[in-house]
Amino acid sequence: MSMFVSEISKTFRWEMGHRLAGHPLCGNPHGHSYAADIHLKGPVQDNGMVMDYGDLSALMKPLVAQLDHAFAVDQADALMGEFLRENGFRILELPYPPTAENLARWLAEALAPQLPSGLVQLTVVVRETAHTTAQHTVALG
């Protein structure tokens, strides 16, 4: 049988709050219904799959659990961070502003080391609103 490369994707959704400190609009605490499309490129194996969607879901589940109904906050945003911590709210602390670009990067960096060998490329597309996306791609293997 001939080996060929294919790209699969699966979409994961969560609700999350954030703010971009100093931004005239996005500096206000607010939230989004986020979605992330996880794209995996690699050789199609003898079972006809690049990777079992169920195995991908199992890897994504704890990551999405960290994000869902949390408030993503930049470690540099002391005002918001202190308020969230003092009140015991669910928080995702990041070493950078919680933009869609950085969330795509965070997901890609968390997921990539857990993926099975043989895959070629991981792309994470984060959809923060109905009209905007941010994409982060890492080479695998």
Ligand SMILES: [Zn+2]
């Ligand atoms: Zn926002």
